[in-house]
Amino acid sequence: MGKSATRDAYGKTLAEIGADERIVVLDADLSKSTKTALFKDKYPERHFNMGIAEGNMMSVAAGIASAGKTVFASSFAVFASGRAFEQIRNSVCYPRMNVKIGASHSGITVGEDGATHQSIEDIAIMRALPNMTVLSPCDAAETVFCVKYAAATDGPVYLRLGRLAVEDVYGEDASFEAGKGVLLRNYGDDVTIFATGFMVQQSLEAVELLREAGICARLVDIFSVKPIDREIIVKNASETGRVVTVEEHSIIGGLGSAVAEVLSEECPVRLKRIGMEDTFGTSGTPADLLEKYGLNGAAIARKVRDFVSD
Amino acid sequence: MTQNELDFLKLTALKVRRHIIEQVFNAKSGHPGGSLSIADLVTYLYFREIKADPMNPADPGRDRFVLSKGHCAPALYAALAMRGFFPEEDLVTLRKVDSYLEGHPSSREVPGVDISTGSLGQGISNAVGAAIAGKLDRRDYRVYCILGDGECEEGQVWEAAMCAAHYDLDNLCCVVDLNRLQIDGETEKVMNPNPIGEKFAAFGWNVIQIDGHDFGEIGSAFRAAADEKGCPTVIIAETVKGKGVSFMENKASWHGVAPNAEETAKALQEIDNEIKKAEVQNG
Numbered sequence: 058m059g060k061s062a063t064r065d066a067y068g069k070t071l072a073e074i075g076a077d078e079r080i081v082v083l084d085a086d087l088s089k090s091t092k093t094a095l096f097k098d099k100y101p102e103r104h105f106n107m108g109i110a111e112g113n114m115m116s117v118a119a120g121i122a123s124a125g126k127t128v129f130a131s132s133f134a135v136f137a138s139g140r141a142f143e144q145i146r147n148s149v150c151y152p153r154m155n156v157k158i159g160a161s162h163s164g165i166t167v168g169e170d171g172a173t174h175q176s177i178e179d180i181a182i183m184r185a186l187p188n189m190t191v192l193s194p195c196d197a198a199e200t201v202f203c204v205k206y207a208a209a210t211d212g213p214v215y216l217r218l219g220r221l222a223v224e225d226v227y228g229e230d231a232s233f234e235a236g237k238g239v240l241l242r243n244y245g246d247d248v249t250i251f252a253t254g255f256m257v258q259q260s261l262e263a264v265e266l267l268r269e270a271g272i273c274a275r276l277v278d279i280f281s282v283k284p285i286d287r288e289i290i291v292k293n294a295s296e297t298g299r300v301v302t303v304e305e306h307s308i309i310g311g312l313g314s315a316v317a318e319v320l321s322e323e324c325p326v327r328l329k330r331i332g333m334e335d336t337f338g339t340s341g342t343p344a345d346l347l348e349k350y351g352l353n354g355a356a357i358a359r360k361v362r363d364f365v366s367d
Numbered sequence: 368m369t370q371n372e373l374d375f376l377k378l379t380a381l382k383v384r385r386h387i388i389e390q391v392f393n394a395k396s397g398h399p400g401g402s403l404s405i406a407d408l409v410t411y412l413y414f415r416e417i418k419a420d421p422m423n424p425a426d427p428g429r430d431r432f433v434l435s436k437g438h439c440a441p442a443l444y445a446a447l448a449m450r451g452f453f454p455e456e457d458l459v460t461l462r463k464v465d466s467y468l469e470g471h472p473s474s475r476e477v478p479g480v481d482i483s484t485g486s487l488g489q490g491i492s493n494a495v496g497a498a499i500a501g502k503l504d505r506r507d508y509r510v511y512c513i514l515g516d517g518e519c520e521e522g523q524v525w526e527a528a529m530c531a532a533h534y535d536l537d538n539l540c541c542v543v544d545l546n547r548l549q550i551d552g553e554t555e556k557v558m559n560p561n562p563i564g565e566k567f568a569a570f571g572w573n574v575i576q577i578d579g580h581d582f583g584e585i586g587s588a589f590r591a592a593a594d595e596k597g598c599p600t601v602i603i604a605e606t607v608k609g610k611g612v613s614f615m616e617n618k619a620s621w622h623g624v625a626p627n628a629e630e631t632a633k634a635l636q637e638i639d640n641e642i643k644k645a646e647v648q649n650g
């Protein structure tokens with residue numbers, strides 16, 4: 058198993074599927090960072106740099122899509138979802154245009170660039186939009202699936218990608234199902250952890266630490282935040298009685314809220330949300346930031362242990 | 368332009384204006400002022416300029432039209448209905464709960480509406496996208512887009528202007544409806560966007576100034592735009608907000624208010640008088 062950033066898998070997959078002439082890729086002066094440059098190297102005539110103008114980029118993407126194209130528009134998550142929110146709402150989602158938003162550099166593991174560049178609210182605002190699908194893959198194989206799924210499915214998709222090179226969770230032959238979570242570990246009935254993105258890797262570490270401490274946890278990877286897999290949430294919540302969510306995102310509006318919505322409607326159980334606790338990040342190495350905000354494996358294990366024994 | 372053609376366009380524009388007043392009156396809300404100021408431009412576009420087939424509204428080779436100032440939907444709906452994209456009798460359902468005629472045009476619902484608009488500044492970017500797609504597909508369709516002058520206060524308009532010139536989109540022709548009024552009053556007092564033509568020129572556009580109610584000038588401008596190669600064209604059309612209804616002309620207060628029954632009767636009377644005269648001229 059190797060190590061790579063989900064943005065790398067994004068760029069490579071775009072280059073791989075780029076033979077399809079319907080695919081057009083836009084970037085906002087960040088093509089080397091979002092990795093759409095890999096597509097540009099192969100298909101320069103279908104890669105358009107939109108410059109540092111994200112709002113225009115999203116509406117242009119919709120215009121290109123109106124002619125039957127599949128458009129991938131990329132920037133950092135904070136600018137893609139935040140600066141261009143209303144363009145995504147009115148130009149892309151309302152008319153249900155075939156636009157995919159490749160949002161790299163999500164979460165705090167952007168690192169040293171600091172709070173202005175760390176998107177911790179994008180899942181919340183993107184999943185609130187009608188017609189939008191929100192995908193948050195944890196590793197290369199899952200990203201490949203998500204990019205191919207997005208390309209093959211009509212309508213808006215938000216792809217949440219990371220900057221940091223992360224450990225593979227899945228082998229290349231892993232298979233995924235759209236809209237379905239993946240039960241990664243099942244050590245017993247004490248608690249179920251639902252994690253998304255890079256927090257899947259951290260939670261994998263946490264469930265092992267918990268096991269050593271005598272707590273038998275389950276871990277579910279929720280890469281499809283919207284639509285969300287209600288069935289896997291309800292089943293595991295009802296069997297374990299306690300639920301923890303982990304995300305590299307605010308605990309307000311993201312995965313924690315999405316899971317809480319399902320649980321409160323279908324299977325009320327105790328819930329602990331782990332994520333950014335209504336605070337902005339700061340500059341630092343990814344490892345230091347994960348430690349500071351309690352989002353590494355050890356911190357997650359600690360929080361789950363406290364929750365389970367509470 | 369022949370006298371016959373001119374008479375036809377004048378009569379058609381009067382009918383568009385009549386539909387605008389009726390739609391907004393029936394909806395009890397909407398935007399008569401700006402709809403009336405673009406009525407002549409929209410009439411020319413849909414009856415002379417735009418190649419689109421009401422029987423095949425999704426034809427990939429069709430010319431595109433984007434109403435960036437989407438609140439002036441009544442003018443667009445009138446022209447589309449009169450061209451046969453949908454029944455004229457549906458116009459009075461504007462803004463009603465189960466009507467496909469949304470307050471702002473929706474491409475998912477209205478035959479002939481190429482792109483949904485309503486949020487100012489976005490339509491011109493959508494038009495840029497449609498023009499880029501045309502170039503990519505090596506199709507010779509043209510993309511037309513009408514913007515408001517107040518709309519040019521939106522920063523996105525200038526992002527789009529930069530982008531269109533950067534990609535040499537000579538298949539794109541924008542029109543700025545320069546009626547000098549916006550909701551809160553005169554554009555020059557609210558937030559002066561002028562001189563708009565000079566700004567587009569600075570971004571690398573071909574700029575043409577015209578009287579937006581003179582069909583001869585409108586026609587010449589679109590021909591000149593089609594002949595221009597290597598850059599997009601913007602037509603700065605001097606217009607009168609509320610044009611064609613005496614008590615609405617040049618009044619910002621008619622931006623987004625529907626006329627009551629009495630006002631509607633008066634407006635329709637004025638328009639009908641002009642229609643009678645025009646019909647005599649049309650023989």
